[in-house]
Amino acid sequence: MYKHDGMKLKERINIAQVSRGRMPLILDGDPGHDDAMAWMLAASADIFDIKAVTTVAGNKDLENINRNALRICTLFGIDAPIASGAAKPMYGRVITGGDFHGVSGLDGADLPEADRELSEMPAVELMAKVLRESRQPVTIVSTGALTNTGILLEAYPELKPKIRQISIMGGGIRNGNWTPAAEFNILVDPEAADIVFRSGIPIWVSPLDVTEKALIYPADRERFRSAGSRLAEIIGGWLDFFGSRHEGMGWEGSPMHDPNAVMCLYKPEIYTVKDVYIRIECSGEYTRGAMIADFGDSEHYNARVLMDLDREKFVEELLAAEERYR
Numbered sequence: 001m002y003k004h005d006g007m008k009l010k011e012r013i014n015i016a017q018v019s020r021g022r023m024p025l026i027l028d029g030d031p032g033h034d035d036a037m038a039w040m041l042a043a044s045a046d047i048f049d050i051k052a053v054t055t056v057a058g059n060k061d062l063e064n065i066n067r068n069a070l071r072i073c074t075l076f077g078i079d080a081p082i083a084s085g086a087a088k089p090m091y092g093r094v095i096t097g098g099d100f101h102g103v104s105g106l107d108g109a110d111l112p113e114a115d116r117e118l119s120e121m122p123a124v125e126l127m128a129k130v131l132r133e134s135r136q137p138v139t140i141v142s143t144g145a146l147t148n149t150g151i152l153l154e155a156y157p158e159l160k161p162k163i164r165q166i167s168i169m170g171g172g173i174r175n176g177n178w179t180p181a182a183e184f185n186i187l188v189d190p191e192a193a194d195i196v197f198r199s200g201i202p203i204w205v206s207p208l209d210v211t212e213k214a215l216i217y218p219a220d221r222e223r224f225r226s227a228g229s230r231l232a233e234i235i236g237g238w239l240d241f242f243g244s245r246h247e248g249m250g251w252e253g254s255p256m257h258d259p260n261a262v263m264c265l266y267k268p269e270i271y272t273v274k275d276v277y278i279r280i281e282c283s284g285e286y287t288r289g290a291m292i293a294d295f296g297d298s299e300h301y302n303a304r305v306l307m308d309l310d311r312e313k314f315v316e317e318l319l320a321a322e323e324r325y326r
Helices: 010-017 033-045 063-078 123-133 147-155 157-162 184-188 189-197 218-225 229-246 259-266 313-325
Strands: 023-029 048-055 136-141 161-171 203-206 273-279 290-292 303-309
Touching: 023 033, 023 123, 023 189, 033 048, 033 229, 033 259, 033 313, 048 063, 048 259, 063 303, 123 136, 123 147, 123 157, 123 313, 136 147, 136 184, 136 259, 147 157, 147 189, 161 259, 161 313, 184 189, 189 273, 189 313, 203 229, 203 259, 218 229, 218 313, 259 273, 303 313
Parallel strands: 023 048, 023 136, 136 161, 161 203, 203 303
Antiparallel strands: 273 290, 273 303
């Protein structure tokens, strides 16, 4: 049951969005082309203060993920400690995305070599340190499996009040994408996702229902490349590679999943949102990792779910983020 200081979900999330100064963030993910675009948006928007970056296996194995994270943070000048996270789920077998994002996990452009190193602290310890030391409650943005956050909540339950909200890309109300029932990020570690959704912490969910509408078309890709800068060349290369993967599957554009988990905090007005009671299926033979949503149980709502968006404004905000780097 969703309870937090006697307030309903809507009241709690509205308060969560009100912050004096910049919103402290932990970026947790498995980059990934769309993770990289999400991190670009977070790093360029003046309302955010990135306190830490943590990695988790998913799109590729953890070694590749860590290398990509270091290079992305170098590219975008993210000046925050970067910590290696979970190489496997809390329970169950390891699932990775294979070569969908290419051999490196971020194919399509040559990135600068990293000018920084991983923190000596593991991800969960770094997350706990950030929470303890922050004067304001911290927002966790998770664009991969929820393993690190699940472990954090289990190991440090006393730190829950220091978490303002958790914004995730994951799940699908209508359908999955890795199985008919399950979206990849939730399927990788459904037990961790279950811990998060039972935590009582305000949660924003960017499911496939909205992210599959956040399409980048070929004409959009040319707009990202048009500046002629080195960064524009890199982003154009990423989008070309990611677009070719989806167009080979019959898509007219490529869904830009992960930036929605940042965009909904930055520009919530571009989304149609519904309050939902969500549970995660952990044991079904055919439904493991499924996101089960009840739109009618208003007494137990535990998540604010993005259901639709203004695609053109979404693209314009990503272009504006790129422009801020020029």
